[in-house]
Amino acid sequence: MAYWLVALLVSVLLGAGFWLYWDALPQVRSLSALRIPGAPGIRVAVLPGDPAGLTLDEVMRLDRNGAFTPLTGVEDVPVYNTRPAQERWFRFQLDNRSPRHRQGVLDLVWRIYDVVDYYEVLDNGEICHRSSGSSVPLDDPDRTGRRAAFDLVLQPGEYKTAYLRVQDYFRLPSQFFYWPSLEPFARWERFVTATDFAYACLWVGMSSFGIFLYALLRERAQRHYLGFLLGVGGVHFISSGMMKRFVTWPEWPLAEICTGLLGVFAMVEVLAFVRDFLNTEAEDPWADRVLQIFRRTFVGLACAMPVIFWPPAGPQYYRLFVALAVAGIGAILWASARRWRAGRGQAAFVILAFTPYLLGLAVWMLHAHDRLVRDDEQRLMTLIGNALSLIFLSFAAAYRHRLALQENARLQSAYTHSLEQEVQERTRTLQELSDRLTLSLAERNRVMAIIGHDLRGPGASLQGLARLLADDATLFSPERLAKLAGEISHACDLQLELLNNLLVWGGTQGTGPANATGEPVEARRAVDEVWRLLHGLACSKKIAFHNDLPPSLFVRTDLQLLQTILRNLLVNAIKFTRPGGWVRARARALNGGVVEIAIVDNGVGICPQRLASLFSGRVESTPGTGFEKGTGIGLNLARDLARTAGGDIRIESELDRGTTVFAILP
Numbered sequence: 001m002a003y004w005l006v007a008l009l010v011s012v013l014l015g016a017g018f019w020l021y022w023d024a025l026p027q028v029r030s031l032s033a034l035r036i037p038g039a040p041g042i043r044v045a046v047l048p049g050d051p052a053g054l055t056l057d058e059v060m061r062l063d064r065n066g067a068f069t070p071l072t073g074v075e076d077v078p079v080y081n082t083r084p085a086q087e088r089w090f091r092f093q094l095d096n097r098s099p100r101h102r103q104g105v106l107d108l109v110w111r112i113y114d115v116v117d118y119y120e121v122l123d124n125g126e127i128c129h130r131s132s133g134s135s136v137p138l139d140d141p142d143r144t145g146r147r148a149a150f151d152l153v154l155q156p157g158e159y160k161t162a163y164l165r166v167q168d169y170f171r172l173p174s175q176f177f178y179w180p181s182l183e184p185f186a187r188w189e190r191f192v193t194a195t196d197f198a199y200a201c202l203w204v205g206m207s208s209f210g211i212f213l214y215a216l217l218r219e220r221a222q223r224h225y226l227g228f229l230l231g232v233g234g235v236h237f238i239s240s241g242m243m244k245r246f247v248t249w250p251e252w253p254l255a256e257i258c259t260g261l262l263g264v265f266a267m268v269e270v271l272a273f274v275r276d277f278l279n280t281e282a283e284d285p286w287a288d289r290v291l292q293i294f295r296r297t298f299v300g301l302a303c304a305m306p307v308i309f310w311p312p313a314g315p316q317y318y319r320l321f322v323a324l325a326v327a328g329i330g331a332i333l334w335a336s337a338r339r340w341r342a343g344r345g346q347a348a349f350v351i352l353a354f355t356p357y358l359l360g361l362a363v364w365m366l367h368a369h370d371r372l373v374r375d376d377e378q379r380l381m382t383l384i385g386n387a388l389s390l391i392f393l394s395f396a397a398a399y400r401h402r403l404a405l406q407e408n409a410r411l412q413s414a415y416t417h418s419l420e421q422e423v424q425e426r427t428r429t430l431q432e433l434s435d436r437l438t439l440s441l442a443e444r445n446r447v448m449a450i451i452g453h454d455l456r457g458p459g460a461s462l463q464g465l466a467r468l469l470a471d472d473a474t475l476f477s478p479e480r481l482a483k484l485a486g487e488i489s490h491a492c493d494l495q496l497e498l499l500n501n502l503l504v505w506g507g508t509q510g511t512g513p514a515n516a517t518g519e520p521v522e523a524r525r526a527v528d529e530v531w532r533l534l535h536g537l538a539c540s541k542k543i544a545f546h547n548d549l550p551p552s553l554f555v556r557t558d559l560q561l562l563q564t565i566l567r568n569l570l571v572n573a574i575k576f577t578r579p580g581g582w583v584r585a586r587a588r589a590l591n592g593g594v595v596e597i598a599i600v601d602n603g604v605g606i607c608p609q610r611l612a613s614l615f616s617g618r619v620e621s622t623p624g625t626g627f628e629k630g631t632g633i634g635l636n637l638a639r640d641l642a643r644t645a646g647g648d649i650r651i652e653s654e655l656d657r658g659t660t661v662f663a664i665l666p
Contacts, residue, residue, distance in 0.1 A: 231266025360385030
């Protein structure tokens with residue numbers, strides 16, 4: 001929808017530009033104006049030579065001596081000054097042979113000269129003096145109120161003589177216009193004023209919009225866009241004479257120098273704007289080199305500005321500038337077309353913006369002449385093209401702003417999405433930590449329940465046996481005393497084993513694999529050392545042990561941690577193996593840098609229901625094959641220690657056929 005609205009607005013603006021051009025053609029062609037020489041009732045003559053420094057009295061004396069030469073033709077090629085600030089004197093003979101009052105306007109054509117003095121000889125011999133020109137002070141009481149023109153009033157049958165002195169740095173007039181009526185000239189003045197005012201309003205609006213965008217985006221392209229607006233506006237305000245209404249320029253060509261510098265500045269800035277706007281430096285180096293060449297060319301043209309101090313070179317300098325401006329805008333359109341074909345949609349706005357301006361400048365360069373240097377149809381076409389370019393360039397800047405907003409929205413959406421993902425990830429992490437904390441608390445509660453139960457059991461046994469002995473030890477036979485001593489010893493062993501396991505388990509809580517790693521430990525030697533401690537217990541049940549671990553197998557973990565794991569696994573294997581049975585230890589290296597140590601027995605095995613719930617909830621210790629009692633936390637402790645070391649515990653068992661416990665370690 002937005003693209004259709006933009007297309008409709010562009011069509012309306014182009015239509016309005018064409019309508020304005022065709023509607024203004026009668027005004028700019030000056031159909032009501034008559035050329036001088038050639039206007040009826042007006043004869044003009046020129047004082048030949050270089051009459052520098054002559055006074056009006058001296059000119060009138062030369063006139064009486066026949067020094068003036070009639071100006072009969074129109075020069076097709078303008079003649080430029082041979083020295084700065086030359087001057088020329090003209091004599092006008094005005095004759096009103098009609099019976100009606102005649103009031104017309106002597107028009108100096110569009111160009112405003114440095115100094116123009118109009119002297120009209122009245123019937124009583126007095127001189128009426130009026131002035132015009134860019135060097136005439138604004139507070140001069142004789143300054144004419146017309147736009148580079150003088151009113152001519154003739155009574156019926158009146159004959160009048162007037163003298164005109166024109167001084168300019170570059171060239172002097174070769175012809176004039178005469179408007180037989182004031183109304184057509186007034187309409188032309190109003191039209192020129194209206195176009196200047198409309199252009200000034202447009203320029204102020206586009207500049208304000210550019211300042212707003214630059215303040216909003218702070219982009220380099222917007223800064224160059226503002227520079228182009230400043231330069232092109234300054235060129236129009238000075239060259240059109242708008243500034244000469246408010247500023248008194250010196251007789252040396254300051255206005256022309258300012259116009260040239262502003263024009264060069266505008267072209268340098270617009271080339272930089274297009275480079276940044278289309279990102280040619282990164283995406284189209286060839287087009288970027290061409291634009292850079294034109295930028296350097298205009299900088300060199302600015303350095304050549306002093307040549308305009310030589311009068312014949314000044315007009316040619318500006319002709320060269322216009323030709324280079326046409327070529328530079330053509331390069332902009334060429335680069336924009338390349339970027340548009342490459343998929344850069346915003347290049348279409350640059351093409352739309354500079355096509356009218358290029359056409360206007362090209363027509364002015366090819367068809368404009370210097371004989372009638374007022375705001376003719378070629379200059380009007382250039383002015384309309386310039387205005388349309390400013391408007392369409394604002395479209396380009398607005399489109400760039402829209403792209404920036406879309407990019408900001410995309411970045412904001414991506415940032416919001418990343419924040420949401422981060423929040424979800426952290427929420428998931430917190431949930432996992434909460435779950436682990438819940439499990440840890442449940443595990444601690446379970447262990448504490450086991451500890452309380454198992455600590456009370458051996459303690460109560462010791463307390464009961466001690467009371468029996470304390471009451472009257474003489475009542476017991478030596479055999480009974482020996483049995484009681486054995487039970488006390490076994491209770492102490494259980495109590496000590498439980499305390500050792502609790503100390504090891506408590507020391508590993510809150511540590512991870514990195515905290516539990518150590519130097520490589522030979523697994524076979526660790527198994528032998530643990531079995532040596534359990535040899536007496538195994539011998540009491542006549543259980544055979546086979547250590548099948550290879551001597552070259554190493555486990556990277558803490559030695560005490562590994563021995564605690566092996567001790568609990570071997571104690572369980574001995575406990576649930578029938579007298580005369582066997583226990584075997586074997587190991588193998590698996591992929592991924594881990595070792596699997598298996599403790600195998602041919603004991604009673606574990607039923608599937610108990611095997612499934614072995615590591616969940618509170619597990620009661622069951623008596624062994626020799627009615628041995630356990631602490632109930634040995635297998636859970638072994639699993640916790642294996643996980644602390646970066647491994648795990650896995651159990652395979654069949655009822656009445658034995659059990660295999662796998663300890664998987666780094």
